[in-house]
Amino acid sequence: MPSDPALPRTLLSWMVRGEWRAHPIRTLVAVLAIAVGVALGFAVHLVNRSALAEFDAAVRTVTGSADLRVEAVSAEGFDESLYPRVARLGVLSATSPVVVVNARAKDGRSLTVLGLDPLRAARVTPALAVGAGPAFGAGGAASGEDSVWLSPALDAGAGERLEVREGGRRVSLPVAGGLPSVETGQRLVVGDIAAIQMKFDRIGRLDRLDLLIAPGVSPAAAAKAVAAVLPPDARVVTPEAESRRSGDLSRAYRVNLGMLAMVALLTGGFLVFSAQSLSIARRRSAFALLQVLGQRREGLFLQVLAEGAVLGLIGSVAGLLAGAALAWSVLGLLGGDLGGGYFSGSRPPLEISPAWTVLHGALGLIVALAGSLIPALDAARIPAAQALKSAGQAGDPGRRPPLAPALFLGATGLAAAFAPPVGGLPLFGYASIALILAAGVAAMPWLARLMIAPLARLPAPVPVRLAAARLAGAPDQAAVALCGLVASAGLMAAMGLMVSSFRGSVDEWLGAILPADVYLRVANAETSGLDPALQAALAALPGVDAMESRRSLTLTLAAERPAVTLLAIPPGEGGAPDLPWRAPPRAWGEGEVPAWISEPLSRLYGLSPGDRMDLPLAGRTITVRVSGVWRDYGRQFGAVVLRRSDYLQITGDAGANEAGFTLAPGADRTETLRRIRQALPPDLAAQTEVAPSAEIRAVALRIFDRSFAVTYALEAVAVLVGVAGVAATVSAQTLARRREFGMLRHVGAGRGQIQAMLVLEGAFLGAVGAVAGLALGAVMGQILIHVVNPQSFNWTMDTRWPWGLLGGLALALTLASSLTALLAGRNALSSDAVRAVREDW
Numbered sequence: 001m002p003s004d005p006a007l008p009r010t011l012l013s014w015m016v017r018g019e020w021r022a023h024p025i026r027t028l029v030a031v032l033a034i035a036v037g038v039a040l041g042f043a044v045h046l047v048n049r050s051a052l053a054e055f056d057a058a059v060r061t062v063t064g065s066a067d068l069r070v071e072a073v074s075a076e077g078f079d080e081s082l083y084p085r086v087a088r089l090g091v092l093s094a095t096s097p098v099v100v101v102n103a104r105a106k107d108g109r110s111l112t113v114l115g116l117d118p119l120r121a122a123r124v125t126p127a128l129a130v131g132a133g134p135a136f137g138a139g140g141a142a143s144g145e146d147s148v149w150l151s152p153a154l155d156a157g158a159g160e161r162l163e164v165r166e167g168g169r170r171v172s173l174p175v176a177g178g179l180p181s182v183e184t185g186q187r188l189v190v191g192d193i194a195a196i197q198m199k200f201d202r203i204g205r206l207d208r209l210d211l212l213i214a215p216g217v218s219p220a221a222a223a224k225a226v227a228a229v230l231p232p233d234a235r236v237v238t239p240e241a242e243s244r245r246s247g248d249l250s251r252a253y254r255v256n257l258g259m260l261a262m263v264a265l266l267t268g269g270f271l272v273f274s275a276q277s278l279s280i281a282r283r284r285s286a287f288a289l290l291q292v293l294g295q296r297r298e299g300l301f302l303q304v305l306a307e308g309a310v311l312g313l314i315g316s317v318a319g320l321l322a323g324a325a326l327a328w329s330v331l332g333l334l335g336g337d338l339g340g341g342y343f344s345g346s347r348p349p350l351e352i353s354p355a356w357t358v359l360h361g362a363l364g365l366i367v368a369l370a371g372s373l374i375p376a377l378d379a380a381r382i383p384a385a386q387a388l389k390s391a392g393q394a395g396d397p398g399r400r401p402p403l404a405p406a407l408f409l410g411a412t413g414l415a416a417a418f419a420p421p422v423g424g425l426p427l428f429g430y431a432s433i434a435l436i437l438a439a440g441v442a443a444m445p446w447l448a449r450l451m452i453a454p455l456a457r458l459p460a461p462v463p464v465r466l467a468a469a470r471l472a473g474a475p476d477q478a479a480v481a482l483c484g485l486v487a488s489a490g491l492m493a494a495m496g497l498m499v500s501s502f503r504g505s506v507d508e509w510l511g512a513i514l515p516a517d518v519y520l521r522v523a524n525a526e527t528s529g530l531d532p533a534l535q536a537a538l539a540a541l542p543g544v545d546a547m548e549s550r551r552s553l554t555l556t557l558a559a560e561r562p563a564v565t566l567l568a569i570p571p572g573e574g575g576a577p578d579l580p581w582r583a584p585p586r587a588w589g590e591g592e593v594p595a596w597i598s599e600p601l602s603r604l605y606g607l608s609p610g611d612r613m614d615l616p617l618a619g620r621t622i623t624v625r626v627s628g629v630w631r632d633y634g635r636q637f638g639a640v641v642l643r644r645s646d647y648l649q650i651t652g653d654a655g656a657n658e659a660g661f662t663l664a665p666g667a668d669r670t671e672t673l674r675r676i677r678q679a680l681p682p683d684l685a686a687q688t689e690v691a692p693s694a695e696i697r698a699v700a701l702r703i704f705d706r707s708f709a710v711t712y713a714l715e716a717v718a719v720l721v722g723v724a725g726v727a728a729t730v731s732a733q734t735l736a737r738r739r740e741f742g743m744l745r746h747v748g749a750g751r752g753q754i755q756a757m758l759v760l761e762g763a764f765l766g767a768v769g770a771v772a773g774l775a776l777g778a779v780m781g782q783i784l785i786h787v788v789n790p791q792s793f794n795w796t797m798d799t800r801w802p803w804g805l806l807g808g809l810a811l812a813l814t815l816a817s818s819l820t821a822l823l824a825g826r827n828a829l830s831s832d833a834v835r836a837v838r839e840d841w
Contacts, residue, residue: 493777
């Protein structure tokens, strides 16, 4: 009789639906794991894509259609005599001068004031030129030369006045209208360039030139011609350099969050493997029956892969929907910042790309298929005759689990950790973590037997020996139960180790850079702040024992990189300032100007102690000698320190915008803080922050903890999913052993002894998972500390072990596994011993 080709497909469909109906929790956990990984990755991508899109739109609004820009390297700007020299170049068709003032509104929120020439700006930045002068006024009020136009984010109408504070001065600006073409969220004030220069004491200084290239001239030729006439305090910036610079602001942070989400997705892949492996073990006799009915082995292989694909598809779709909802919520509540501080204050609209949506969904599908690959191969290798007789796990209990695959994966992962970054990103570092994680999971059968087998030979009570013999004789089942748990526990241990080390290093660094009792900082005052007379008055206040004045400003050293920070501070003993050194500072030669650079600047610019470095200061290039490298966790793109006396000699700037106060013995801190604030002029006091060092330290650590809030969430989700996975797997394995429990009852074992055996099995599994997870976490944590972080953020840290977290994690895993096994065992022991073994009669 010819066979019906549709029969196997019908049976396969019944088997799949029956398996999922019989074990919905295990299936749900696998789907949930994929969904969580996809949702986290997709949400991080959407939030960052939306924030970057708004940031790019803001840049396009401000720069308009400019082909090139000339930018000042510092807030001091450059001499406006450069403008006609550049404008006369034949390679350009238009040149628009711009003054940029970073200020604050009356409510303390930051804003940007732009001074434009309306006739010149009309060709280059038309979205802003609408408000750059009387001829271009938009909306109702009469406008004079000192009138300004506001973006929609600034709540002031035509005819009102806008109060702006900058550099210790308060300026009242009449509002003539709005800038309807400016993106929502941007806080811009636009006025006539001459009026802005006058009101903000910028006479004779410019901050930017927006340039249009003449027809037929290549951008490279135009940039070269412009650069040839620039002084040291100005740089040519191309659109490509601007794009790289803005992307670098948050690229490492974005990639790290995305990679952490992918690690969570990888944990989901291990849970799919666990669910599929257990499902295959339970359905061995059913697969054997299908072979007898004519199903080919490759058909079984494809069937299991199809099951994994369905799990991945459902999880991916659910993850994409959840990720979009999560991103929408985050953008509405927190904006585009995600705790990193790069896009603080922004509330961008959600930007969804179909291509990236498909890519994230495909990642979930691929991970699910990868997790189903080995179970599919096992299903295709099932021997029909043996499987029809016994539905248990096949294999020789005496067979030694292989270790070679784990060693190969581990060795490859360690080798990848030593590879250099790719495009400034630690791609090989994350590949190393993934390979080491896979190596740990592959080694689980071997490790389970190594740790548990000796217990079976000890003169221990019967439940202990039974539990140990069971796990040692079926290490593959132990590995199936533990793979998701080990992956998530390893991830949590690694991240806990990295965060603990980072936080400890930051706390130590804060103590080193904040030795004074009280600190003062003037916002938006790189070229102003405390004049010498005010500095002397503050130093003479009652309760002040000593005062150190500092100047802090930004410098652009390379057009394609974000600006670095220059700090002019008093020296300590020996001539070098007191800083948290990576190594003792070097001496410098007679007549040389020493400079001490931060660790990020050293790594980004390839500078070491003894090298020479050029700094654009006071309109000229100053060559300094790098005399040391110090740790700095506050300025990711680098900082350089000069002695205040050297800075004063170079620039003639005796002002300061930061100060540290050491209080006299017995001085009342609260009263001294009040005196410092009262000594400041009212307009300057509105821009000045005065706080004790202990408060600054506490706030900084709170910001640190908030920055890692997303990381903590990823850790918690991964571990919860892993625990749910091991609970579902152990429960299903226990229910599948009813006949084993019935046989033990027939030979005299009591219910209490079997329950004790199951509790001990769970405890042994939890202990093995804890040991493996903590060991993997220790290795992966070192890679995060010594590879990923230096290659991402260009700073290093010392390892600090979170013993409380690691010990609590090990105890929690052991207790959770024991409790899960006990609850599952009570259900499995509910049937009587005779019915449990009747299939063997």
